[in-house]
Amino acid sequence: MNPTTKDTLDLDDGRLYYETAGKGEALVLTHAAFLDSRMFDDIWEPLAEQFQVIRYDMRGFGRSSPTTGPLCRRRDLDALLNHLGVARAHLVGCSNGGQISLDLALEQPQRVASLTLVDSTPSGFELQGEPPRYxxxxxxxxxxxxxxxxxxxxxxxxxxxxxxxxxxxxxxxxxxxxxxxxxxxxxxxFFSADAQPLNPPAVTRLESVHCPTLVVAGALDHAEVLRAADEMAARIPHAKKAIMNACGHVPAYEQPTAFVELLLGFFQNAL
Known part of the structure; x- marks a missing residue:
């Protein structure tokens, strides 16, 4: 078992809680915006066998500080990478975590070794039809x-x-x-606004992503999330797409063993 280091990063108007484990290339896990970094509990150890794995709670989630106003989440991720001395990392993001990872990859492509976008929509993606029930x-x-x-x-x-x-x-x-x-x-x-949205948004320039990219979606997720997965897979050069059956918006949480197998297979074949 790889020992886990737990710490916080002080920001100008808050702090980020984060954990690291393992050695090797850096791999950053960014959670969905209704859970926190504990959603990765069951994939943490298997990934730490091969990577320096980093997970963190976004501000307003888990053990990080509450939000106090508008903020820029990709700036927080960038600050964490700088704090840890990580020049380049594999980014694995679920839902909003994937959107943040994709925005950072477009803004600072030199920092991103690969992208794994899990049930994510690119910034600027316009949902169609009826909103999700409830x-x-x-x-x-x-x-x-x-x-x-x-x-x-x-x-x-x-x-x-x-x-x-x-x-x-x-x-x-x-x-x-x-x-x-x-x-x-x-x-x-939920009501915290992004003070610095990516401009132009990711949906207008998916063709500019040039790192290896895996697009993952749960088969039971909302139809618009599945449509976003199709669009990203079609427009990001050489992107791979995988549908995980019998799970919804957070397949790494619902099916951790299958997700780790999928992720490691992507790294083996694409990198």
Whole structure:
């Protein structure tokens, strides 16, 4: 077992909690914006056998500080890499974590050895059709300060997904997700704005990504997320796409063993 180092990085207006383990090329895990770095618990050790693995809680999540106003999450990721002396890293991001990773790869391509975008949409991607079920009710619960209801609805949207009911998802995973998500819900993180969005946004320049890229999507995720995966795989040069069956928006959390096998296979074949 690789020992894990736990620490915090002080920023101008907050702090990031992060962990590192293993040796070798740097691999950074960025979580979805309804969980925190604990979503990677079951892939942490296997990846640390081959990489210097880094995971962190975005501000407003987990053990990082609450948000105090507008912020730029790719700047936070960049600051963490600088703090750790990492000039170049493999970036693995889930959902919003993938969007942040993709934006950084476009802004600073020299820093990114590869991209793995998991159930992500590129910045500037416009959702079509009906919003996910429960979304408007969830926003209303947040605005009314109903933490319990908003927390449950967030998990129904992003863990259970459009095609499953709560009883169809592993109860242990669901309870852990509720625990993680309660922190950003209680802190109002959902309403934190990005002060420096990538300009022009990623969706307008996917062809400019030139590092090896793996696009992953859970087969049970929302149709628009699957459409975004198709578009990224089609437009990012030489991108590979993989669909993971029987899981939704966070396949690395639901199916960690299969996800690690997929990721290591990508590295072996593409790098």
């Amino acid at each position: 979304l408007m009710e969830m926003i209303g619960a947040l605005q009314n300060g109903d933490v319990d209801r908003a927390n449950e609805l967030q998990i129904r949207i992003w863990l259970d997904g459009a095609q499953r009911e709560p009883g169809q998802v592993d109860d242990g995973l669901r309870q852990k997700a509720l625990e993680m998500n309660r922190i950003p819900v209680a802190q109002g993180t």
